[in-house]
Amino acid sequence: MVIIRVEVKRQVEERLQKVLAEAGVASRRKCEAYIQAGRVQVNDKVVTALGVKVDPDVDTIKVDGRPINRQRKIYILFNKPKGVITSASDPQGRTVVTDYIKDVKERIYPVGRLDYDSEGLLLLTNDGELANLLTHPRHHVPKTYHATVSGVPHGDLLDKLRQGVPLEDGMTAPAEVEYVDVDPDKNVSVISITIYEGRNRQVRRMFEAIGYPVSRLKRIQFGPLSLAGLPRGKHRRLTDAEVEALRQSALQSHNVQNRPR
Numbered sequence: 001m002v003i004i005r006v007e008v009k010r011q012v013e014e015r016l017q018k019v020l021a022e023a024g025v026a027s028r029r030k031c032e033a034y035i036q037a038g039r040v041q042v043n044d045k046v047v048t049a050l051g052v053k054v055d056p057d058v059d060t061i062k063v064d065g066r067p068i069n070r071q072r073k074i075y076i077l078f079n080k081p082k083g084v085i086t087s088a089s090d091p092q093g094r095t096v097v098t099d100y101i102k103d104v105k106e107r108i109y110p111v112g113r114l115d116y117d118s119e120g121l122l123l124l125t126n127d128g129e130l131a132n133l134l135t136h137p138r139h140h141v142p143k144t145y146h147a148t149v150s151g152v153p154h155g156d157l158l159d160k161l162r163q164g165v166p167l168e169d170g171m172t173a174p175a176e177v178e179y180v181d182v183d184p185d186k187n188v189s190v191i192s193i194t195i196y197e198g199r200n201r202q203v204r205r206m207f208e209a210i211g212y213p214v215s216r217l218k219r220i221q222f223g224p225l226s227l228a229g230l231p232r233g234k235h236r237r238l239t240d241a242e243v244e245a246l247r248q249s250a251l252q253s254h255n256v257q258n259r260p261r
Helices: 016-022 028-036 128-135 155-163 202-209 240-257
Strands: 040-042 061-063 075-080 109-111 119-125 143-150 176-183 188-195 214-222 235-237
Touching: 016 028, 016 040, 016 061, 016 128, 028 040, 028 128, 075 240, 109 128, 119 128, 128 240, 143 202, 155 176, 155 202, 188 202, 202 214
Parallel strands: 119 214
Antiparallel strands: 040 061, 075 119, 075 235, 109 119, 143 188, 143 214, 176 188
């Protein structure tokens, strides 16, 4: 007797917004907005519900009438110079971070932001799922900056930063703060601060709240990643191990923040 085994490929379905994000359309939250705005079609039918599941290997998915591309994932670590906009494009024609990355054909976009006057570590990717994981408010991936200020803030003022300071959008979470360098001749201090939030211009506003505006701000670390060995204006691709470490950093930070006390 001959036994013939027929393997039936199981249909793998995923949430539509996840598929869009993984295709590099945008972050998951932006993809959700696209869906709700009626900009997404599945098999030529407009979909506006966020709970819809699709099989990207079977279904035809379009955004604004254009099919999505299931492209390879790209992860870039960039040492952003001051005076560069954290965006993939600028309608005013100003220099943006992607102007420095000419060897990547895929569409990539920044993870989070560094303001125009700030410099340092910036991630760019087309992996919307990871970008969402790293920037979502419920995940608290640590980000470390070196802030240069005039004068030497008293230890009591740094304690305020450690405990949290009131800003116009609410009290900040506790930060890790320490002196890096003090130059009495120039009357300048460099202070390391690690925050676990991602508010707009947060570090600058925190130092303004204690009366010491920042004259230079450089992000030196994002989760497990650092700028070590990467010159200003240069970039490199992350290793598979670094990508996984980033993912685990976000998940572990979420678990720590939500652990019962």
